[in-house]
Amino acid sequence: MPDGKEQFKLLLKQNGLKVTTQRIAILEVLDSRPGIHLTAEEIYDCVKKKYPEIGIATVYRTIQMLSELNLIDKLNLDDGYVRYEISKKGTEDTCHHHHHLICLDCGRIYAFQDDLLETLEERIKETMGFTVSDHEVKLYGHCQECRDKQFY
Amino acid sequence: MPDGKEQFKLLLKQNGLKVTTQRIAILEVLDSRPGIHLTAEEIYDCVKKKYPEIGIATVYRTIQMLSELNLIDKLNLDDGYVRYEISKKGTEDTCHHHHHLICLDCGRIYAFQDDLLETLEERIKETMGFTVSDHEVKLYGHCQECRDKQFY
DNA sequence: TTCCATGCAAAAGGTTTGCAATGAA
DNA sequence: TTCATTGCAAACCTTTTGCATGGAA
Numbered sequence: 001m002p003d004g005k006e007q008f009k010l011l012l013k014q015n016g017l018k019v020t021t022q023r024i025a026i027l028e029v030l031d032s033r034p035g036i037h038l039t040a041e042e043i044y045d046c047v048k049k050k051y052p053e054i055g056i057a058t059v060y061r062t063i064q065m066l067s068e069l070n071l072i073d074k075l076n077l078d079d080g081y082v083r084y085e086i087s088k089k090g091t092e093d094t095c096h097h098h099h100h101l102i103c104l105d106c107g108r109i110y111a112f113q114d115d116l117l118e119t120l121e122e123r124i125k126e127t128m129g130f131t132v133s134d135h136e137v138k139l140y141g142h143c144q145e146c147r148d149k150q151f152y
Numbered sequence: 153m154p155d156g157k158e159q160f161k162l163l164l165k166q167n168g169l170k171v172t173t174q175r176i177a178i179l180e181v182l183d184s185r186p187g188i189h190l191t192a193e194e195i196y197d198c199v200k201k202k203y204p205e206i207g208i209a210t211v212y213r214t215i216q217m218l219s220e221l222n223l224i225d226k227l228n229l230d231d232g233y234v235r236y237e238i239s240k241k242g243t244e245d246t247c248h249h250h251h252h253l254i255c256l257d258c259g260r261i262y263a264f265q266d267d268l269l270e271t272l273e274e275r276i277k278e279t280m281g282f283t284v285s286d287h288e289v290k291l292y293g294h295c296q297e298c299r300d301k302q303f304y
Numbered sequence: 305t306t307c308c309a310t311g312c313a314a315a316a317g318g319t320t321t322g323c324a325a326t327g328a329a
Numbered sequence: 330t331t332c333a334t335t336g337c338a339a340a341c342c343t344t345t346t347g348c349a350t351g352g353a354a
Binding site: 016017018020022023053054055056057058061 | 332333334335336337338
């Protein structure tokens with residue numbers, strides 16, 4: 001995170017929030033793992049390596065703040081843990097990344113293009129008169145790589 | 153539930169499970185509210201009107217059993233509660249109903265045709281080589297009825 | 305009679321909150 | 330100096346589990 005860290009500090013100040021070591025550390029953990037979905041516990045463990053004195057409550061509070069600032073995206077796989085990843089766009093508004101392909105073999109999580117969903121959402125508006133403003137799409141299956149590995 | 157109840161009793165017996173008053177009562181609550189998504193607590197409250205002595209643990213255990221028998225579908229809106237509805241198809245296999253339109257105004261939950269998703273899933277296979285075997289799709293927005301009510 | 309199912313209460317487990325101490329501005 | 334933030338522990342809250350009792354087959 002080159003200037004990303006400075007942008008974060010600025011964003012905190014702009015929102016009347018204080019720049020703390022813990023907040024920087026938590027964002028760095030997420031920012032250094034783009035596309036990786038971490039649980040609060042996992043973030044906690046990562047941050048503890050550098051700052052053993054941090055508490056899990058701070059992690060939860062910071063996650064909530066980062067989520068409100070749209071710096072991270074939330075993913076719930078219904079396994080009892082909520083996961084977080086750094087948001088592709090560090091800014092506010094639109095373009096969430098709440099659609100995932102989840103491989104049942106390797107567990108990897110892929111993103112796919114928004115425009116595929118836009119088509120779906122247009123057709124739903126046409127057929128049902130329902131206008132979609134947000135979505136959470138989880139598609140479970142088998143990724144190319146895992147299918148290539150299997151010969152049966 | 154005319155002959156549905158008898159089918160349920162049969163299904164229980166076929167699976168080596170006993171027919172109990174509680175199990176019948178819980179299925180009746182769900183079966184009498186098709187398309188309505190109830191939390192465990194709500195099911196508990198409904199059943200208690202007829203059988204005040206029932207325990208919440210029985211509700212949870214029965215829900216789990218009904219889910220395994222594919223008699224009910226699960227819906228998680230990430231609000232801290234898992235919700236359940238009677239499954240459209242009383243039988244096993246395929247055709248789950250894990251895709252919903254959720255109206256942000258009235259809170260109503262709509263289902264939409266599977267074929268719209270099939271198109272999406274085909275295009276994902278074509279573009280990414282990912283084969284979808286199951287899905288959980290939640291589209292949030294505004295239903296026709298609520299939009300008709302608004303003039304702004 | 306057998307043993308699965310139930311009700312109660314306690315436990316589990318991720319997340320939130322209260323509060324005094326700490327530290328950024 | 331001020332007051333937002335932190336760490337700790339306790340509280341929360343939905344769901345699960347242990348166990349003795351009850352009831353279906």
